[in-house]
Amino acid sequence: MTTDIKTKALPVSSVHMADISTLLNPKPGRRQNLEGFDEEFVDIVDYILRITHRIWEEKNIGLVYDYYSHNCPVHTLAGESYGAEAAVQGTIKSLNAFPDRILYGDNVVWGGNDKDAFYSSHRITSTVTNTGDSEFGPATGKKATFVTIADCVVKANRIVEEWLMRDNLSVVQQLGFNPHDVAHQQAAADRAKSAHFHDWRLGEIDRVLAQTAPKAMTIPDQPAADPEAYAKAVMHEIWNRRMFGKVRDVYASNAVFHGPSGRELNGHGEIIGNIINLMAALPDARLSVDHVCTIPCGDKGTDIAVRWTLAGNHEGGGLYGAPTGRRIMILASSHWRIFNGKIQEEWTVFDELAVLRQIYGGG
Amino acid sequence: MTATNTPSPSPLNSVGDLLTLERQLREEMAVGRVYDTHVHNCTLHTGVHRQRLYGCEAIVAEWFSHLHGLSNQQLGEHSAFSGAGNLPADRGQQLVSHAQIAAVHSGETFLGPASGQTVSFRSQCIWHIGNGRVLETWHFTDRLHLALQLGLNPQQLAQILAPSLPQTKTRPQWQPGELASAGGQTGPRHCELSTDQAPPLLANWVDALNFRRLDRLAQLYLESTPIQMPGGRSLAGPREATRFWLSLLAALPDCSVQIQQWVYDPKAQQLGCTWLLSGHHTGPGLVPAPSGRRLYLNGISEWQFQEGKIRAEWTLFDELDLIAQCHAPQQGQPNRL
Numbered sequence: 001m002t003t004d005i006k007t008k009a010l011p012v013s014s015v016h017m018a019d020i021s022t023l024l025n026p027k028p029g030r031r032q033n034l035e036g037f038d039e040e041f042v043d044i045v046d047y048i049l050r051i052t053h054r055i056w057e058e059k060n061i062g063l064v065y066d067y068y069s070h071n072c073p074v075h076t077l078a079g080e081s082y083g084a085e086a087a088v089q090g091t092i093k094s095l096n097a098f099p100d101r102i103l104y105g106d107n108v109v110w111g112g113n114d115k116d117a118f119y120s121s122h123r124i125t126s127t128v129t130n131t132g133d134s135e136f137g138p139a140t141g142k143k144a145t146f147v148t149i150a151d152c153v154v155k156a157n158r159i160v161e162e163w164l165m166r167d168n169l170s171v172v173q174q175l176g177f178n179p180h181d182v183a184h185q186q187a188a189a190d191r192a193k194s195a196h197f198h199d200w201r202l203g204e205i206d207r208v209l210a211q212t213a214p215k216a217m218t219i220p221d222q223p224a225a226d227p228e229a230y231a232k233a234v235m236h237e238i239w240n241r242r243m244f245g246k247v248r249d250v251y252a253s254n255a256v257f258h259g260p261s262g263r264e265l266n267g268h269g270e271i272i273g274n275i276i277n278l279m280a281a282l283p284d285a286r287l288s289v290d291h292v293c294t295i296p297c298g299d300k301g302t303d304i305a306v307r308w309t310l311a312g313n314h315e316g317g318g319l320y321g322a323p324t325g326r327r328i329m330i331l332a333s334s335h336w337r338i339f340n341g342k343i344q345e346e347w348t349v350f351d352e353l354a355v356l357r358q359i360y361g362g363g
Numbered sequence: 364m365t366a367t368n369t370p371s372p373s374p375l376n377s378v379g380d381l382l383t384l385e386r387q388l389r390e391e392m393a394v395g396r397v398y399d400t401h402v403h404n405c406t407l408h409t410g411v412h413r414q415r416l417y418g419c420e421a422i423v424a425e426w427f428s429h430l431h432g433l434s435n436q437q438l439g440e441h442s443a444f445s446g447a448g449n450l451p452a453d454r455g456q457q458l459v460s461h462a463q464i465a466a467v468h469s470g471e472t473f474l475g476p477a478s479g480q481t482v483s484f485r486s487q488c489i490w491h492i493g494n495g496r497v498l499e500t501w502h503f504t505d506r507l508h509l510a511l512q513l514g515l516n517p518q519q520l521a522q523i524l525a526p527s528l529p530q531t532k533t534r535p536q537w538q539p540g541e542l543a544s545a546g547g548q549t550g551p552r553h554c555e556l557s558t559d560q561a562p563p564l565l566a567n568w569v570d571a572l573n574f575r576r577l578d579r580l581a582q583l584y585l586e587s588t589p590i591q592m593p594g595g596r597s598l599a600g601p602r603e604a605t606r607f608w609l610s611l612l613a614a615l616p617d618c619s620v621q622i623q624q625w626v627y628d629p630k631a632q633q634l635g636c637t638w639l640l641s642g643h644h645t646g647p648g649l650v651p652a653p654s655g656r657r658l659y660l661n662g663i664s665e666w667q668f669q670e671g672k673i674r675a676e677w678t679l680f681d682e683l684d685l686i687a688q689c690h691a692p693q694q695g696q697p698n699r700l
Contacts, residue, residue, distance in 0.1 A: 016454075017402070017454070017455060017493035017494050017496075017498055018402070018494065019402045019403055019494070019496055020402075020403035020404075021403075102418070102420075104403065104404040104417070104418055105404075106404055125404065125417055125418070127417065127418060127420070127421070145417050145421075169700070173534050179700065180700075252555075253552075253554075253555040253621070254621045254622055254623055254639075256623075259537075261534075261535060261537075261700065262529070262534045262535065262537065263537045264413050264415075264537070265537065265539070266621060266623075266639050266641075267621050267639075269540040269541040269542055270538070270539055270540045271540070272540050272541075273539030273540015273541065273698075274537075274539045274540065276539070276540070277539045277540075277698050297454070298451055298453040298454045299451070299453045300451040300453060301451060301454065318698065318699060319698065319699055319700060320699075320700060321699070321700075339450075339451055339454075352700065356700065
């Protein structure tokens with residue numbers, strides 16, 4: 001006997017408040033159109049979480065060949081790589097340095113669809129023990145916890161482009177290295193490479209700095225109504241127009257900010273101070289919002305992921321030491337948790353070790 | 364066929380479940396209960412200088428460390444409540460608990476080698492629970508009271524602990540911008556709690572401290588309110604409450620208080636919150652001479668009301684950590700990599 005009961009598709013998976021036992025074993029059945037994806041995946045969130053688990057935690061690194069396109073560019077502030085083979089090699093090196101790495105998926109904010117391509121912004125907290133030599137130095141045996149945001153364009157079961165923001169300076173600090181020493185060494189190595197290695201970054205700086213003078217933008221009252229307009233207006237007003245006081249309008253008074261290199265800040269005063277601290281080091285800096293996506297957080301909240309680029313000349317002291325005049329670029333991602341119309345919590349990740357590397361004349 | 368080795372999730376759905384969990388962890392040392400009652404990426408805030416432990420494994424390790432040092436734990440007074448909080452209802456449940464615990468100092472801890480002495484201490488927590496699991500939790504332990512019971516000198520102990528503070532190792536000191544209370548010539552800003560469900564008393568408590576109106580702070584208490592404070596202090600009534608806060612404000616005269624999480628049960632007239640106090644140590648107290656440091660203090664308060672006034676209070680913060688911050692060796696400049 002067969003039953004003809006029509007079942008309603010479950011909503012797309014949400015990482016928020018979900019345990020790993022549920023996330024890695026979703027109830028079968030498609031929750032959104034996934035043309036070209038393996039049958040086992042129920043939605044884009046499931047795809048991102050499970051391929052990360054398989055590649056990194058189960059150490060089936062060869063799955064990169066299946067889940068990345070052959071010519072996938074991976075953009076990091078420390079340099080670019082192309083293709084699945086480079087991703088495989090990078091993963092092997094990283095897992096040798098940190099073989100017990102656990103990648104806790106804290107959120108997957110996504111947009112797009114299977115026809116055009118999905119976009120996912122995956123925030124990961126990693127715990128590691130450094131038992132092998134790493135890009136930062138010899139094995140230390142020390143443990144570290146750090147945050148990464150991986151933004152991916154996904155089409156037909158493959159990642160076709162990726163932007164990887166990892167808090168490397170935090171890793172270096174926890175391993176007990178001096179970040180300035182590491183950055184100096186990396187910069188010296190960079191200078192030995194061909195100029196071509198840095199071309200993409202210089203082009204990006206030109207793109208961001210070439211924007212016209214900042215005009216006023218109105219920040220929408222309802223972030224969830226048009227998240228992209230909201231994110232662009234917030235970043236433009238606060239960063240490009242230097243209207244730092246608007247932090248008080250868009251952040252809750254007791255907002256929590258988790259930033260790179262161990263910044264854990266609370267409230268308007270510290271959040272404003274942090275922005276000014278960075279802008280004082282790069283006083284002519286301009287910011288470009290490069291991508292925005294959003295998902296609901298419960299019935300009343302909104303999670304927004306913003307990928308952004310900031311470029312400027314290191315003409316101010318403070319944060320990064322005495323001015324060098326060098327052209328600096330920051331590739332960053334911010335995840336905002338919004339309810340009651342205000343940002344309650346923010347996670348911003350960029351590779352500040354790579355910023356120091358630029359300061360010291362490297363890539 | 365019998366099922367073996369099958370995990371029994373036993374979700375947390377009520378105040379009773381939470382009290383049972385805490386009893387299992389402390390008295391029965393069922394540390395593995397963390398795995399089936401906490402979400403895999405749970406965050407534990409210890410109240411010690413903004414320390415966050417991330418993930419079940421780190422929380423399990425913390426419980427082992429705690430129970431190794433303070434074994435044979437027996438819960439005395441132990442209560443919890445839930446209610447409306449700072450988070451929307453669909454984002455889970457928030458609960459507040461406090462417990463008085465007897466234990467034996469049986470292993471090496473921050474207090475030094477095992478002494479075998481019996482000690483008693485208070486613990487207070489706020490729990491954020493969703494889908495039957497702990498998502499995030501804030502735990503406070505009266506470490507100063509433990510030190511005092513073992514006859515340790517808090518100043519000497521704080522000096523020993525100071526070099527291990529996170530920002531004094533290899534990390535920068537992040538303390539950018541103005542203190543939240545600073546309003547320039549216009550004075551402090553009134554407390555904003557972002558929802559009208561918060562009881563007025565909460566904002567009144569914050570404003571009384573931030574506006575330095577100890578008279579208004581006194582008005583929040585009944586005449587004989589019992590007040591439990593850090594270091595095992597038992598105070599009574601508005602006069603002793605204001606005296607306590609006056610000492611702290613004198614030590615940190617530009618400080619401000621921000622509410623972080625709060626939970627309110629209007630029916631039972633109970634309120635709990637965690638808060639962050641920060642300011643520059645330019646006044647007397649804490650250590651013999653003002654350190655000038657910007658200090659951060661995470662705390663938790665739980666109140667019971669009667670006729671709109673506080674009739675019982677439990678407040679806890681890590682005073683030992685506060686003193687340690689004064690002794691912390693300065694390494695590098697603030698807000699600079």
